Amino acid sequence: MTVCTDDIASLEQEAKEVRRQSLQIIHDAGSGHPGGSLSGADILTALYFGGIMQFDASNPKDPARDRFVLSKGHATGLLYTVLARAGFFPQEDLVGYRKINSKRNLSGHPHPKTPGVEIATGSLGQGLSVAHGIALSARLDGLDFKVYTLLGDGELQEGQIWEAAMSAQKFKTNNLIAIVDFNKVAQDNITKDLKDLEPLEDKWSAFGWEVIRIDGHNMTEVMGALKRPLDKTRPRVIIADTVKGKGVSFMEGKTAWHGVAPGDEDLERALKELE
């Protein structure tokens, strides 16, 4: 049973459980993306269990709900774990992760057939535009919901991210919150060597966004940034410095753990570290 709390210690404990379960389902599936699931675990824990996002898991299409778009669509080990723990579907159904005839359509990358998922992602660079479109809709309908999206740092190399950044500036979209899971590591290489993103705060600022930079594994900072009142005229980006594979020593900072499932022994070691 997952509780909603703003108690930091409880959230840290929940984040640990989320990490364990994410690794477990990736292991059971035999494939998946552990590194980027572990790096985003504290952020998603805060969003879903820290009282930040307003939602009713039993009514996932509630028009007034806050939205979340997993733009870095490969981190489904994390997303499905969080959605199940938040009550969008039973945790038992996680056995269908990456399996044929999956009861909740728990595909390797998300699809809206899964309760709690707004749109398909998995081709990087699209989620910020989608999140922005949802945010614009709130304005038209006179609703005050917020839209959160989790971006990967490698994903910021996609040009469309910056198209969307310009659009949100143009429309002064103030209910859009992008969170960059800045884990510094992509599939092939460290992000910096693929194409350097820094100075990243300056880039977002130049595109007209309110920028907050935090340690994405410090729950106090994560909660503090997510709770801060929004600017009236600007979208917000939270640049969360994270570590790929966070919490499992042999996975941390390693490209090798971008898209490989842990085997039995590795899982056992990882779960021990996450006790």
Next chain:
Amino acid sequence: MKDGATRDGYGAALQDFGDNPKVVVLDAGVSDSTRSKKFGDKFPDRFFNMGISEGDMVCTAAGLATAGKVAFATSFACFLLGRTMDQILVSVAYSNTNVKLVGTHTGIAVGPDGPTAQMIVDLAYTRAMPNLTVIQPADYEEAYQATKTLINHNGPVYFRLGRSKVKGLYDSSYKFEIGKGSVLREGSDAVIIATGVMVQESLAAAELLKAENIDVSVVNISTIKPLDNELVANQARKTGAVITAEDHNVFGGLGDAVLDSLANQDIMVPFRKVGVEDTFAETGSQDQLFEKYGLSASHIAATVKEVLAKKTASQASI
């Protein structure tokens, strides 16, 4: 019957039926030409000019659609589709969002802007996508009615429109329906199955053939996917010879759709496609290009005669 470009029918219908608060229209910086500006002028709050960033526009439209809007994402077809295949595949087709992709300035009919602006592969792109319905109206009235229909239709659609003025084919008594083709002329020797601007060329070809005592049907297929298989079969069986006509590459468009339909229904009749013969055209006027690249009425008429010769030969062999 009103003469006019199909893009004009689109703009007029958005203006006339856009008061539905669910309708949002997006454009990528060419709204004056696509006619989406007509909507923007009347309903500025629900019009989003996204600038020259088609990928962002398509995904923003998808986001609006997930929140209950019917989102018309509009641009020149060459950029709307050419630049955003991935966005359409993931955020529109696979996600099954209520986005209407509206591509104007299609085919070599665009003329002097040359091949970068002449979209001739869009039907192949869009037909290949699961969940996507593909519609191309043939005149102003049909475009107007189809736009009205799309406002109330749920699901992703590619709506293919033209730049140039076409002769009016339908009056207001016509009732556009998704998935239904219409017979504009009944004949017994062959059927020309056409779409878009090629419908008027096909009707002109039928007149040329009539002077030679050749009597052809002309069918307008405005929904290319899902195709009106029944109408195709009826006309093929009745006439025994089929010619398709489209302002698009001969690969992947209407011709292939009809050929698939005939084969799947075990109908073996002489068949030819009229279209752009797997080449890029060049700059020039629409008439010049249609003549040089084999899309003119006279070329369609010649193709009909070619097919009729095969039909006669195959009948003789039976």
